[in-house]
Amino acid sequence: MLSSRLLTVVLLLVLVSASVVLGVRFRNYSLPGNQQGYEPVQPIAFSHRLHAGDLQIACIYCHSGADRSRHAGIPASSLCMNCHRLVTASPDAMLQEVQQARQAGRPPQPVISPELVKLYDSLGLDEKMQPDPAKKLRPIPWVKVHNLPDFSCFDHRPHVRAGVECQECHGPVQTMERVRQVEDLSMGWCVNCHREKGIAGVDGKKVKPSTDCAACHY
Ligand code: HEC
Ligand code: HEC
Numbered sequence: 001m002l003s004s005r006l007l008t009v010v011l012l013l014v015l016v017s018a019s020v021v022l023g024v025r026f027r028n029y030s031l032p033g034n035q036q037g038y039e040p041v042q043p044i045a046f047s048h049r050l051h052a053g054d055l056q057i058a059c060i061y062c063h064s065g066a067d068r069s070r071h072a073g074i075p076a077s078s079l080c081m082n083c084h085r086l087v088t089a090s091p092d093a094m095l096q097e098v099q100q101a102r103q104a105g106r107p108p109q110p111v112i113s114p115e116l117v118k119l120y121d122s123l124g125l126d127e128k129m130q131p132d133p134a135k136k137l138r139p140i141p142w143v144k145v146h147n148l149p150d151f152s153c154f155d156h157r158p159h160v161r162a163g164v165e166c167q168e169c170h171g172p173v174q175t176m177e178r179v180r181q182v183e184d185l186s187m188g189w190c191v192n193c194h195r196e197k198g199i200a201g202v203d204g205k206k207v208k209p210s211t212d213c214a215a216c217h218y
């Protein structure tokens with residue numbers, strides 16, 4: 001007797017190959033567990049709207065794996081320190097402190113944003129930015145937003161090298177206060193784009209993304 005899991009897989013396989021053969025668009029086909037719209041709260045209120053939007057820091061500056069490995073990668077806390085060694089709070093908060101200090105006739109105090117305190121803690125630094133032996137180094141436990149099942153093998157490299165923009169797959173991240181999964185990450189989503197780009201190309205360049213099962217399942 002077939003187990004129900006096996007039966008599901010067999011049925012999906014039939015459905016999927018039929019759709020591929022018939023050229024049906026199965027954009028909304030997705031497996032249970034589809035997490036479209038998933039927008040988890042992160043341990044630090046890190047804003048892409050601020051960093052990638054207003055400050056226009058390039059995506060690849062922080063996600064430097066995107067053009068040279070499978071995973072785009074999440075930056076280490078030490079990379080944040082390139083700026084946050086000096087920038088310890090928003091300019092607004094610093095200005096406010098200067099004004100309050102002047103009114104009170106006292107020297108202004110350093111201002112450290114509570115969100116950035118979490119960054120400094122993770123690096124074991126005290127309020128003077130010096131290593132505090134009492135503090136342990138702890139990587140920030142960022143919550144993963146996108147999760148493909150292990151059996152499918154997505155790789156950033158061929159996409160980024162072919163010139164597919166991050167936003168085509170991740171949506172307008174530079175406007176997001178908190179990252180959200182925009183697409184459904186279903187197989188239909190992958191295959192439909194492979195078909196479309198195979199015809200339309202990317203930025204006028206011809207590309208040949210595969211629709212063979214083995215390209216994505218090996
Ligand atoms: C063709 C679609 C596509 C493009 C283009 C793309 N991504 Fe992704 N990205 C994905 C998918 C799918 C996942 C989930 C992968 C997984 O769970 O294994 C992902 C995961 C990620 C992750 C988290 C996991 C990891 O790989 O480290 C980051 C960060 C990320 N992408 C950033 C970027 C950036 C930055 C760019 C542009 C330089 C980019 N992506 C371009 C589809 C894409
Ligand atoms: C290239 C410089 C740069 C890098 C790199 C950078 N930031 Fe920032 N960040 C800034 C600046 C500038 C501000 C303040 C901008 C403002 O408020 O207008 C800021 C603001 C913030 C704030 C909001 C502070 C508050 O309370 O208003 C947080 C939180 C933050 N950054 C976290 C991070 C984290 C985490 C990283 C690493 C993943 C990082 N930043 C990397 C420049 C940077």
Ligand code: HEC
Pocket residue numbers: 042046048051052057058059060061062063074075142143144145146147166167170173174178179
């Ligand atoms: C200053 C550093 C910085 C810049 C610039 C930046 N990111 Fe990120 N990105 C992060 C950090 C830190 C996280 C993990 C926390 C979070 O999800 O917000 C992250 C998470 C993500 C994720 C979710 C990964 C997952 O868990 O699935 C995607 C997608 C992503 N970034 C895409 C982009 C794109 C596209 C750009 C450019 C428009 C960009 N990022 C620019 C630091 C950065």
Ligand code: HEC
Pocket residue numbers: 148152153154155158159162164168169185186189190191193194197202206207208209210211215216
């Ligand atoms: C927005 C369009 C788009 C989406 C969505 C997309 N791809 Fe691609 N994919 C491409 C392009 C363009 C190439 C590069 C083809 C070339 O260089 O000839 C490519 C290449 C690949 C390759 C390298 C082998 C090949 O066919 O050239 C793999 C593997 C792959 N994609 C898997 C995936 C998977 C898995 C997903 C879904 C999770 C996905 N892709 C989603 C456009 C896309």
Ligand code: HEC
Pocket residue numbers: 008009012013016017020030031148149152185186187190191194210211212213214215216217
């Ligand atoms: C361009 C990449 C790509 C190609 C080509 C592709 N797949 Fe997939 N497939 C995926 C991704 C990504 C998933 C996971 C989607 C999800 O979780 O919703 C998937 C899921 C599946 C599943 C569901 C497994 C389960 O969880 O039960 C089956 C079955 C499957 N593919 C079979 C096939 C067959 C058969 C072909 C060839 C006709 C094929 N795939 C071609 C990317 C691809």
